[in-house]
Amino acid sequence: xxxxxxxxxxxxxxxxxxxxxxxxxxxxxxxxxxxxxxxxxxxxxxxxxxxxxxxxxxxxxxxxxxxxxxxxxxxxxxxxxxxxxxxxxxxxxxxxxxxxxxxxxxxxxxxxxxxxxxxxx
Ligand code: SF4
Numbered sequence: 001x002x003x004x005x006x007x008x009x010x011x012x013x014x015x016x017x018x019x020x021x022x023x024x025x026x027x028x029x030x031x032x033x034x035x036x037x038x039x040x041x042x043x044x045x046x047x048x049x050x051x052x053x054x055x056x057x058x059x060x061x062x063x064x065x066x067x068x069x070x071x072x073x074x075x076x077x078x079x080x081x082x083x084x085x086x087x088x089x090x091x092x093x094x095x096x097x098x099x100x101x102x103x104x105x106x107x108x109x110x111x112x113x114x115x116x117x118x119x120x121x
Contacts, residue, residue: 003026004024004025004026004031004032005025005026005027006024006025006026007022007023007024007025008022008023008025008049009021009022009023010022010023010044010045010048010049012036012040012041012044012045013044014040014041014044015040017037019035019036019037019041020035021033021034021035021036021041021042021044021045022034022035023045023046023049025049030046030049030050033045033046051077052077052078052079053075053076053077053078054075054076054078054081055071055072055074055075055076056071056072056076056081056084056085056107056114057069057070057071057117058070058071058084058085058088060088060091060092060093060103060104060114061089061091061092061093062092062093062094062095062097062120063092063093063094063095064095066120068093068097068103068116068118068120069116069117069118070088070103070104070114070115070116070117071114071115071117072084072107072110072112072113072114072115073102073112073113073114073115074112076107076108076110076112077110080108080109080110083108084107084108084110087107087108088104088107088114091103091104095120095121096119096120096121097116097119097120098116098119099116099117099118099119100115100116101115101116102114102115103115103116
């Protein structure tokens, strides 16, 4: 059996069971994933090790000065979270806004929309 170069531990956040998953890496390749109780956990651990993704929740400024809570419609690469926040800090949104409405597109060049998480009249 080939030697493992590195082992990373990942806590799965896909469901409340919170499985501790071990990812074994050799020569930059994932050779084994263990500790997960289902395939979703293996997929999450693989993504977390190769390109961690997160849903960004933040606020954007409305034209009247109030803050509107928003989130990305899908997870974006974790490494782009700060860039996305910086980009959104310059955004001004005109009301009224419906919950789920797209208020900004292609945040940080990810192709992902930013949507309102509450309505504003
Ligand atoms: S591996 Fe499966 S069962 Fe375990 S926390 Fe992740 S989603 Fe839940």
